[in-house]
Amino acid sequence: MEMNLLNSPQPEVSVMDSLFAEMVLDKALRDFRKEKIQKKIDLSLRDKNKAEFLRLTEELKKVS
Template identity: 85%
Template structure:
């Protein structure tokens, strides 16, 4: 059976695709975490909970 080099898997492309997919997932997870912290910050402001607000803003700095 003859191999067609144009249609064979390209390991370099697979690695690049995997890296790109990982970067996209990492970014989505980071955005999700930030959004959850921001929601909690908003709640701490509504509750006038200064201690929680300061804790969460520090956490947000570390996530960014």
């Protein structure tokens, strides 16, 4: 007997599961963005670029 998985009943995703998944994804994206900004801040400090440092620290505050 051949099973046709395309027509089989699919489990419903609950609203809570969807919200949880969205929260996890949002946190992962926020953490990734923060890490990128922090690396750029390190470079601006190394290069002694005060204007870029100030801009990036403000950007980091908004992301945090």
